[in-house]
Amino acid sequence: MNFDLSMENIQIRGMVRDFIAKEIQPNLKYYEENRLFPKPIFQKMGKAGFFGACFPERFGGSELGFLNLTIIAEEISKAHPSLGYAFNMQAMTCPFTILNWGTEEQILKYVPDLIKADKIGMFALTESGGGSDPAGSMKTTARLDGDEYVLNGSKAWITFANEADVGVLFAKTDVNAGHNGISAFIIETDRSGFTANPLEISALGYMTRSCDVFLEDYRIPKENLLGKEGEGFKIAMNALDYGRLTVSSRLVGIAQGCIDESLKYCHERVVSGKPIGEYQMIQHLIADMVVETDGARLLSYRSGYLKDKGEAATRQSSYAKYFASEVAAKVTRSALEIFGGNGISDDYPIMKYVNYANMLHFGEGSANIQRILIANDALGLKNANRHHISRRFSLSSDLTKEAVKES
Ligand SMILES: Cc1cc2nc3c(=O)[nH]c(=O)nc-3n(C[C@H](O)[C@H](O)[C@H](O)COP(=O)(O)OP(=O)(O)OC[C@H]3O[C@@H](n4cnc5c(N)ncnc54)[C@H](O)[C@@H]3O)c2cc1C
Structure with a gap:
């Protein structure tokens, strides 16, 4: 058992600290005071390979791996915990879910732009009826109509939904099937029927926005189903x-x-x-x-x-x-x-x-x-979240990548 970080882990941590000192710290005040979403900072983080840490190079990733991801997330959150929120959307819950469950076409269409932060991502599971029991509280529905799904309902607390271009969103395709009636969709926010209303919550600080999301006869091609119908939970x-x-x-x-x-x-x-x-x-x-x-x-x-x-x-x-x-x-x-x-x-x-x-x-x-x-x-009792699914794409063992060298 070895508790030491490798030289590579230490180099990456140093590189992230330099990046924060040069690119993030001098600009944070401006975005906070003007209540602006810091997209240019995100894009710099994306270009430096931070969001792509666990993604294969062929999808634009930096292949740094999960341990390095934890090191990067710690440093970003220390710099400003609000940026840590964004980090999860941009590096994990949105693009990584598409990577794990999407088709090659879906991955190529959405993932490279998300991990470069050229597109902003969101993850929309929680509804107002209670986030701890997402299946029981879910009222949002999706109905297949020809070649499209039609979604109706609402989501609560969705981080950066007002800035997002793309999201992974969950809805019931079968309201009578409990957990097994939930399906996942890749949604595009510029389609009609999608509204995101940012909540005014002082505790969040100025840079993080949580939103109520509304879907009214929101239509998406059936190719945007993520995984299979019923696999959403x-x-x-x-x-x-x-x-x-x-x-x-x-x-x-x-x-x-x-x-x-x-x-x-x-x-x-x-x-x-x-x-x-x-x-x-x-x-x-x-x-x-x-x-x-x-x-x-x-x-x-x-x-x-x-x-x-x-x-x-x-x-x-x-x-x-x-x-x-x-x-x-x-x-x-x-x-x-x-x-x-x-x-x-x-x-x-x-x-x-x-x-x-x-x-x-x-x-x-x-x-x-x-x-x-x-x-x-x-x-030894049954756990609702025991889905021991490994990621579908392995990363190479040579983890020091160009994105790090360039930064
Ligand atoms: C700032 C912020 C950002 C968020 N961003 C997102 C996002 O981007 N996407 C998204 O989908 N969601 C998001 N959420 C929602 C978040 O995931 C939920 O707040 C969380 O799942 C808890 O749900 P809830 O707030 O409805 O609490 P509830 O489910 O109402 O729970 C209230 C309390 O009851 C307890 N409780 C519930 N069930 C049980 C039980 N069976 N046994 C014992 N105790 C129980 C809980 O632990 C909690 O203490 C965000 C929330 C916040 C505050």
Whole structure:
């Protein structure tokens, strides 16, 4: 067993840090203050190969693999947790689901543009009736009419639906068949009948937008069915399984961001004649923050490492997501304590980290849902998301790719 990152992993992490310092940090304020979607930043990330990390070169991917994906996601989320949200849409839930389940034509038509961020992606599963039980709450329907499907219904909380060009969306093709009546579709948002209304939620910050989505007699060619009719639930659970990998590393990025800020603050902030880092109770907080974040990172790396070996790592991704969400909640709370009143000031990024740590508690299955999956697995009971499906395309073993060298 070897816990060291390889030279290649370290080089990639350094390259991502340089990219963030040069391309992201100087521009973030402009997009935040003007409430603009940072598409040019996305496109630069796409060109650098970040979104294409787990995609074969022949579809425009950089073939860096899943472990490197966790490293990239952590750094991006640390830079700004809002960009981490976008990262999942652009690297995983939308294009990776098309890669895993699409035909060669579908992959060639959508994936290269998505992972370069020339097109923006979304993943639309949740409905207002409850995200924890997507099959039970799903009211959106799809009816075959000649060569087209006609979709009607609505979706809730869909990240960047107002900016998206393409999405993976789930609807019932058979309302009487439970899980087996759900199908997945690749939708194009410029067709009539599609509306996305961004929600005004201050906790999200300016760059992330969640939207209500409405489909009214929305028509799509039948070639846009993803997988087979009735396979939608399996596709959704498989997509969330891969999504959990990056959600855990994004939570680690949030926790690490808080640690970095807290360490600086502990040296700078002098109270009663001493830097606060010299007070033992503050040191206890720091010790817990550092150790627990490291544990969450190791769990996240492990699921990336196992996926690189071709294993499904469903259980391990659930462990990583669950533990990282608990750690990020605790670490952000500790950072608030260290910063005192300044923790909520806009001069420091702590509240951003707090908000996103809390939001990510729900993403890709809430903490309770992870507990259910993990306990069922330990008890040998049936798990709803146990679809041990490996990815369809293996990546080459020579992982240092042109995209990295160029950056
Ligand atoms: C910022 C943000 C962005 C999002 N982006 C997307 C997106 O792009 N695409 C998308 O499809 N969805 C998205 N979501 C939705 C997200 O996936 C859901 O919020 C999540 O699945 C939880 O669903 P819910 O909010 O409806 O909570 P509910 O399902 O109503 O659950 C409420 C509470 O009850 C608990 N609970 C539910 N069932 C059980 C049970 N059986 N046992 C014990 N406890 C239970 C849950 O853990 C939770 O604590 C986003 C959400 C947020 C907040």
